[in-house]
Amino acid sequence: MGLTKTEIFTEEQNQMAALLKAMAHPARIAILQRILKSNTCICGDLVDELGLAQATISQHLKELKNAGIIQGTIEGVSVCYCIEPKMWKLLQNQLEGFFSSYKGEQNCC
Amino acid sequence: MGLTKTEIFTEEQNQMAALLKAMAHPARIAILQRILKSNTCICGDLVDELGLAQATISQHLKELKNAGIIQGTIEGVSVCYCIEPKMWKLLQNQLEGFFSSYKGEQNCC
DNA sequence: AATTTATATCGCAATATTACGATAGATAAT
């Protein structure tokens, strides 16, 4: 096997898992933190600042972009990445609902 | 290759990625939702309710437990799982800080 | 003690991810 059985889960469960998966790598967390800090981020800066090869950074950016979390705009030779606002707020709301639905440790085992 | 270069990232980045990764599967989202709903959850119930084999459910539970997100208590023959409150709140706070640090779409590309 | 019930672990096959060198493509500078 090796492939997730997406068909037995809800659309919501699959989407949430996909978004979390896109973020679930230290390099991609670092990329997002860097974008959040200066609101914008040239791809080449990430290659200089993180300790990964250019091809690897490009691949991580692609995953974040495919998940819809960031967007890239061509600026001459370089590419400027920033947060995709709608998806960001969607995920923020979904996670907030998810985490706040925890009722505390009563009746726990 | 194939192994994440954890040594070039901060402790915080690695921990956040690890926690998100533990949640980044539809089955594990479903398991957490089930636990959140009734505050508690017997392993066997998950096997009945989700459409996955017992060995697979057990493996997913192990990953959530290893990440520290849930805890399991033996209750006779069966095992009762519930949220690990401290880790839950830690992750909730970390994510809240992370998502709310987004300053909006000004100066974006 | 033997049996039933519930969960964990092992071993394996299929697939996915991570990382990077090499190379391609596209715009800017000379």
Added chain:
DNA sequence: ATTATCTATCGTAATATTGCGATATAAATT
């Protein structure tokens, strides 16, 4: 037009994940 610069893609090796049957373990029941 040629060269330099920046990013994306291809191909590949190493490792990780997913799913499950088979089996082990451990408590409860008979």
